[in-house]
Amino acid sequence: MHEHRRAIEAVFREEYGLVLAGLVRYTGDLQLAEDSLQDATIAALGSWDDGIPDNPAAWLTTTARRKAIDRVRRAKTLDLKYQTIGHLDAGDPDPEPVYSIEDDRLRLIFTCCHPAIRPDARVALTLRTVAGLTTPEIARAFLVPEPTMAQRIVRAKRKIRDAGIPYEVPAPADLPERLDGVLAVIYLVFNEGYSATSGAEHVRTSLTSEAIRLATTLNEILPSQPEVLGLLALMELHAARTGARTDVEGVPVLLPDQDRSLWDHDQINRAVATLDRAVQLQSPGQYQIQAAIAALHAKAPSSEHTDWTQIADLYQSLYRYVPTDVVRLNRAVAVAMSGRTEDGLTMVDEIDTLDRYPYFHTTRGALLADVDKVAEAIAAYEVALTLIESDAERRFVEKRLTQLRSP
């Protein structure tokens, strides 16, 4: 029985985004669609005891549509207003779908990532409606109290309704820019899980797989978009290194020191193939460049045998798309690693906006130590220590300091 209930819940999770997307088109109202789907899942818990139907998505869709009509009828008498009653065709509860399921999902993704919604709410809404995570799960993943997250999602849904944010795939002229916005949301979800800047890491790593799932879905419904492929490759290349990124005590292990046999080489090969498909489309972008950098790391047998010169060049290309000092910092590191340590150090010292960024100081510390400026290296690591928030990273810097102080 318990196992059966778990199987049902797995089906809910799997089908949620797909069924919801269709219901949003049917009702024209995200809140009504969610409420009706909630009603349908409760009904399913009662009637699926004898077995899960062959097509659970169709069962949930049909039931939720009936529940939506019930809700609108009741809402009218309760003087609640769903502005979109006209959308519902009560006489024909199961019309032939005019649009494909893929269209519906794509529309919903673009709605949730609309630039008129606050960025943190875009992320939350996408995880809730497209990925099917529950509000408590999202709250835990982002280390936010549950009522705060619930409020954030409610406000975003209200904004969609009241401001008239459309359930539409943007016009071709707007598509590249709006797609950038969607990719930014997905990458934010990934990084939130991947970098886990503070506590509760085990919950947050699930965000990395959710982000890869979202990008995979996006690639299925909007194929041959070079930057979608690029982002997918980039995230898979990062994820492939997960097993080697921390030691047994949870202390981060830097790339040069990682045990490369712990990397998932199947995943790396898959990601490189994805990146190759993107590059063939001949329309470069920031995610493809970042994926190319990650691929050079992933395919190198060791840090010494990495093509650092090409990586430095790629960072220079990346700077055209992402003109930030963090990119300059990474380029400086690549230059230093290519054998030009002094040049790299000079480039690091030319950056004057990253004083509050702990990795700026740990990078300086590492390069200074490489050229035997031990006292300056210690000073840099000490500054980093005052800025670091994660316990694991703090332990890492303390370890480095101990090594430098007792040569």
Add this chain to the structure above:
Amino acid sequence: MQYALLIYEDESAAPAPNSPEAEQIFQRYWSFTEDISKEGVNKGGEALHPVAAATTVRVVDGEVELTDGPFAETKEQLGGFYLVEATDLDHAVSIAARIPAAETGSVEVRPVWDFSSEQG
């Protein structure tokens, strides 16, 4: 649905009246207004005098209190508005982006409350 497009600009940066620059801006507004009227989305709108001409009214304990000046001193001031009929926010934003002030100041897009749909 209807949207108010509220035009905010720094009044102190505005060109002198009757200057060639002012004439050029006026021409741009004139042709924008003509365009959106032809598109059938223009439902009204007005240009406002500078906030120096504004009077703010409050009723405190039954007494009408007047303050010389705008509701709030801000860097940019409400200088005028359009009322447009748009299919959705994306449409409204695309109209707002064509207002000359969108380049020099900012345009706030606010959905207009539709009380008629509330009666059911």
